[in-house]
Amino acid sequence: MSNDNNLTDRLRTRPLWILWGLFAFWALAHFGVPLIAAVQALVTRGVFFGVNIYDRDFANYWVAGRLVLSGEHMLLFPHDAYFSHLQSIFGPNYQIHSWSYPPHYLLLMWPLGFLGYEAALISFLLVTLAMFAVSAMWFRRAFAPGTSVAQTVVALVPFAVMMIAATQNGFLIATFMLVALTFMKSRPWLAGLALALLTMKPQLGLLFAVVVVMDRNWRVLAWTVVCTVALVVLSVLLFGFESWQAYFREVIPYQQSVMTDWYGIFLRMMPSVFGSVRTLELAPATAFAAHWVFAAIALPLLVWLLWKVRDPLPRAFTLLAGTFLLTPYSFNYDMGALSLVAALLAQSLALRSLRLAALCVALVAVLPGVMTALGLAGLPLSPVLLAAAVTALAAASLRATEAPVPTPA
Numbered sequence: 001m002s003n004d005n006n007l008t009d010r011l012r013t014r015p016l017w018i019l020w021g022l023f024a025f026w027a028l029a030h031f032g033v034p035l036i037a038a039v040q041a042l043v044t045r046g047v048f049f050g051v052n053i054y055d056r057d058f059a060n061y062w063v064a065g066r067l068v069l070s071g072e073h074m075l076l077f078p079h080d081a082y083f084s085h086l087q088s089i090f091g092p093n094y095q096i097h098s099w100s101y102p103p104h105y106l107l108l109m110w111p112l113g114f115l116g117y118e119a120a121l122i123s124f125l126l127v128t129l130a131m132f133a134v135s136a137m138w139f140r141r142a143f144a145p146g147t148s149v150a151q152t153v154v155a156l157v158p159f160a161v162m163m164i165a166a167t168q169n170g171f172l173i174a175t176f177m178l179v180a181l182t183f184m185k186s187r188p189w190l191a192g193l194a195l196a197l198l199t200m201k202p203q204l205g206l207l208f209a210v211v212v213v214m215d216r217n218w219r220v221l222a223w224t225v226v227c228t229v230a231l232v233v234l235s236v237l238l239f240g241f242e243s244w245q246a247y248f249r250e251v252i253p254y255q256q257s258v259m260t261d262w263y264g265i266f267l268r269m270m271p272s273v274f275g276s277v278r279t280l281e282l283a284p285a286t287a288f289a290a291h292w293v294f295a296a297i298a299l300p301l302l303v304w305l306l307w308k309v310r311d312p313l314p315r316a317f318t319l320l321a322g323t324f325l326l327t328p329y330s331f332n333y334d335m336g337a338l339s340l341v342a343a344l345l346a347q348s349l350a351l352r353s354l355r356l357a358a359l360c361v362a363l364v365a366v367l368p369g370v371m372t373a374l375g376l377a378g379l380p381l382s383p384v385l386l387a388a389a390v391t392a393l394a395a396a397s398l399r400a401t402e403a404p405v406p407t408p409a
Contacts, residue, residue, distance in 0.1 A: 013350045016362055017151060020343075023366040024157035030373065031161040038165070042118050054090050054117065058167035060099055062120045063089065065113025068106055073239055077246035079254050100255050103243040104235040105200045108172075125164060128171035135178040136340050142182050143313045144344035146351070155343035155362070158369020159336055166333050173201060174336030180208060181316050181337070184220055192223020199228050203327040204334060207319045211306055259329065260284040268375025271335065271367070274328035276380035291328050294383070298325050305390070309397045313348060317341045317393060321364065321386045332368040339365050342389070349396065357396040360389040 042053055063086060067073045075085050076099040087094050112120040136156075140147060163170040179194040195212075198205050212221050236244065258266075259274075267278045273294045277287035302322040309315050320338040324330050342365035349358035363385055371382050 012353060013148070013151065013347055015355075016346055016350055016358070017154070019359075019362055020151065020155040020157075020366065023370065024154050027158035027161050027366075027369045031165045031369075034165055035161065042122070053121065055095050056121075056167040057097070058121050058124060059086065059090070059117075060097055061109045061124065061169070062112050062115075062117055064099065064106055064109045065111065065120070067113075068110040068239075069113040073103075073106060074243065074246060077243070077250045079250065098251075098254060098258070100251060101200060102202075102235075102247050102251075103239050104231040106239060107231065107235060108197075108200075121167060125167065125171075128169065128175070129160075129164075131175040132171035132178075132336060135175045135182070139178045139182045139316075139340065140344060143316070144348060147344050147347040151347060152340070152343045155346075155365045156336075156339055158366045159332075159339040162369040162372075163333050163336065168331075168333040170333035170336045173198070173204070173334050174340070177204070177208075177320065177337035178340065181312075181319075181341075184212070184215075184217060188217065188219035189223045191220050192225075193227045195220070195224040196227030196231055199231070201334065203329050204323055206326060207302065207306070207323050210303060211315075211319055214303075214307060255329075260288075265372065265376075266331070268372045268380065269331045269333070270328075271324045271330060271332065271371060271382035271386065272328045273325075273383045276375075276383055279375045279380040280378075288328070295326050298322070298387070302326070302390070305394050305397075309394075311397070313341070313345050314393055314397050317345045317361065317364075318390060321390050325383060325386050325390070332371045335368040339368055345393075349393075354396045357389075357392040360385070360392040364389045 038053055064073070064076055067075055067085075075081050079098050082099055083096060086097055112124060115123060136152075140149075140152065159170075176194045176198040180191045180198065183191040183194075195205060195208055198208070211217075212224070232244075261284070263278070263281075267275050270276070270278075272291060274287045274291035277290045278284065302318060302325075305318050306315060306322075309318065317338070320335075320341055324335060324338065342361050346358045346362035346365060349355075349361060367382060367385055374381055
């Protein structure tokens with residue numbers, strides 16, 4: 001009887017193997033040559049097949065670490081002074097980069113300044129990837145222990161190779177989200193610390209706050225406040241109150257101008273309605289109007305769904321997908337936690353023969369890796385796919401009898 005059940009389960013999830021396998025193959029082919037070239041460039045400390053390992057987002061983190069150690073961290077905040085400093089390090093033809101993080105992010109980045117650029121880059125990616133893997137294991141063990149590890153890994157290939165190519169902090173951000181989701185009930189101090197660290201990208205925490213209040217999880221709320229205050233106070237003691245003044249005076253207005261005045265590939269990396277409308281070359285005012293109209297409609301529906309659905313796995317998916325639908329400012333490399341939760345949830349839905357919902361959610365699992373390519377092809381479909389997945393999940397959840405809620409680890 002057990003063998004029959006295993007065979008049935010394999011048949012139900014076979015379409016996911018095929019779908020995710022095709023996307024994983026595409027992602028490896030699409031990002032493989034640049035990644036190989038990047039490895040060669042690391043070895044030769046330069047440019048190989050046009051891949052410049054220094055023209056990466058990681059350069060901001062490494063330079064920040066160096067500036068903290070030299071006591072010159074205030075150079076990070078005024079864009080012109082910071083970019084001139086980058087050019088003094090990487091050459092006059094260095095492409096434009098900017099600092100976009102609050103001062104307490106420096107508490108995590110300063111150790112990178114002890115290493116050379118190449119060693120720091122490799123260490124950062126390996127350490128944050130390991131953190132992501134461990135937090136993913138914790139989440140799966142708590143809420144989806146019956147899912148396939150191998151199948152989940154295949155589903156995560158597009159996100160992982162994109163993230164490594166981008167050299168961004170996506171593994172780190174995903175870790176904060178997954179730890180918060182996993183331990184909200186069992187270890188509120190750890191969930192609170194994770195949410196406090198997530199304030200380094202505060203726009204990603206809106207629905208976490210809604211869920212904490214909705215569940216009357218006052219211990220998590222208290223730990224989040226205490227840890228956030230501690231991080232801010234520590235950053236003031238180490239970097240000065242003027243660092244926060246400069247962040248609000250210089251960094252936030254500059255990032256707002258980038259969103260509204262600039263046009264480039266970064267728009268193809270944004271899953272929001274705002275990013276999609278701007279990708280279609282419509283005016284920023286039109287993009288903002290479309291986004292906020294959509295968000296005004298989506299927010300009460302998302303809150304209702306978070307209240308109605310108590311099963312932690314679809315609830316976590318709703319929270320994360322809703323986050324990227326509501327905030328105008330997010331990127332594909334921020335979506336690692338969503339990729340994992342989508343991969344686990346798609347398998348769960350497939351095992352329950354909820355094929356349409358499983359397909360919609362399965363596409364979200366690979367969305368971060370293919371989003372830029374879709375945008376470049378003139379198909380900025382990210383908000384459509386996210387909304388379709390949430391809608392299909394809502395329909396399935398409201399029809400089906402919810403399974404017993406597993407006890408978190």
